[in-house]
Amino acid sequence: MKNIAVIGSGQMGNGIAHVFAQNGFKVTMVDINQDALNKAIQTIDKNMERQVGKNLLTAEEKLNALANITTTNNLAEGVKNADLVVEAATERIDLKLQIFKDLDTLTPASCILASNTSSISITKIASVTKRGDKVIGMHFMNPVPVMKLVEVIRGYSTSDEVTKQIFDISTKLGKSPVEVNDYPGFIANRILMPMINEAICSLYEGVAGVSEIDTVMKLGMAHPMGPLQLADFIGLDTCLSILRVLHDGFGNPKYAPCPLLVNMVTSGNLGVKSGSGFYKYVAGSKELVVAEKFNKTVNGIIVNC
Numbered sequence: 150m151k152n153i154a155v156i157g158s159g160q161m162g163n164g165i166a167h168v169f170a171q172n173g174f175k176v177t178m179v180d181i182n183q184d185a186l187n188k189a190i191q192t193i194d195k196n197m198e199r200q201v202g203k204n205l206l207t208a209e210e211k212l213n214a215l216a217n218i219t220t221t222n223n224l225a226e227g228v229k230n231a232d233l234v235v236e237a238a239t240e241r242i243d244l245k246l247q248i249f250k251d252l253d254t255l256t257p258a259s260c261i262l263a264s265n266t267s268s269i270s271i272t273k274i275a276s277v278t279k280r281g282d283k284v285i286g287m288h289f290m291n292p293v294p295v296m297k298l299v300e301v302i303r304g305y306s307t308s309d310e311v312t313k314q315i316f317d318i319s320t321k322l323g324k325s326p327v328e329v330n331d332y333p334g335f336i337a338n339r340i341l342m343p344m345i346n347e348a349i350c351s352l353y354e355g356v357a358g359v360s361e362i363d364t365v366m367k368l369g370m371a372h373p374m375g376p377l378q379l380a381d382f383i384g385l386d387t388c389l390s391i392l393r394v395l396h397d398g399f400g401n402p403k404y405a406p407c408p409l410l411v412n413m414v415t416s417g418n419l420g421v422k423s424g425s426g427f428y429k430y431v432a433g434s435k436e437l438v439v440a441e442k443f444n445k446t447v448n449g450i451i452v453n454c
């Protein structure tokens with residue numbers, strides 16, 4: 150496999166394009182939003198510069214890697230020569246089903262169609278194509294250039310051969326692939342999202358404040374980042390979508406998203422990408438500041454909703 154197409158150039162898409170390009174693959178990034186493509190190239194440039202600063206990459210390797218990336222708004226153009234497509238568009242099932250229907254007609258018959266979905270059924274995605282054996286989950290973690298894991302999700306019809314090819318290519322990227330079957334949330338988010346939801350419920354019920362909840366999990370459980378900061382980092386819209394998939398998929402009320410999370414997403418407070426979530430984010434500042442909404446107390450009780 151040489152030619153890779155990455156669909157969606159948001160925070161995951163640009164990271165996926167980054168690691169493929171850095172490892173010598175030709176990458177075409179496809180996005181409907183030109184600003185997202187421009188921003189993705191700037192982000193990749195900045196992140197590779199950081200790698201150069203840490204001697205993880207030479208200046209020449211950076212130039213070669215950037216030269217491996219092209220961008221387009223045109224899906225047909227972007228995927229016509231692809232050996233592997235990695236879809237990393239917004240976590241919405243209607244959107245992903247349409248993209249895979251289109252990919253099935255626009256890519257060469259031998260092309261493997263992978264999705265970076267956090268939770269949507271690979272079997273369902275495969276069902277809109279005529280190549281269920283070549284549809285697979287390739288779930289990278291955020292930030293992609295740093296995180297080692299690729300959760301490889303086998304849909305009901307995914308072949309052994311395709312699974313092996315995805316294991317091999319993940320290893321070539323310096324990642325550690327792990328095989329998981331296709332059930333709601335797979336493994337990573339089936340375990341992570343209930344924890345994040347419980348942290349949000351604890352805040353909603355006034356049990357503790359944002360920094361207190363995150364500090365307990367960082368210092369008490371040795372998590373590198375607290376669950377509320379992690380939720381901001383993942384994107385609260387993405388967290389909500391995943392919880393809805395778990396809730397619908399298992400029909401178990403334990404996965405019901407916290408009403409505070411629903412309100413935050415509805416009001417456009419999506420975390421890092423919107424500038425505000427449980428914390429507020431100021432461009433250029435690394436200081437972790439709790440969002441004003443969660444900084445109020447009345448008679449010693451935290452008011453947050």
Ligand SMILES: NC(=O)c1ccc[n+]([C@@H]2O[C@H](COP(=O)([O-])OP(=O)(O)OC[C@H]3O[C@@H](n4cnc5c(N)ncnc54)[C@H](O)[C@@H]3O)[C@@H](O)[C@H]2O)c1
Pocket residue numbers: 156157158159160161162179180181182185236237238239240241244248265266267268288289290291382383384387422
């Ligand atoms: N954020 C995380 O930590 C994380 C981790 C693992 C997996 N994921 C998954 O990765 C995927 C992308 O998440 P993200 O955080 O990068 O989202 P994002 O919102 O940062 O980016 C999504 C991008 O998809 C583009 N897009 C929307 N419709 C499109 C279409 N029809 N064709 C091409 N591009 C389109 C948008 O313009 C946007 O640039 C989701 O499936 C998400 O569940 C996210």
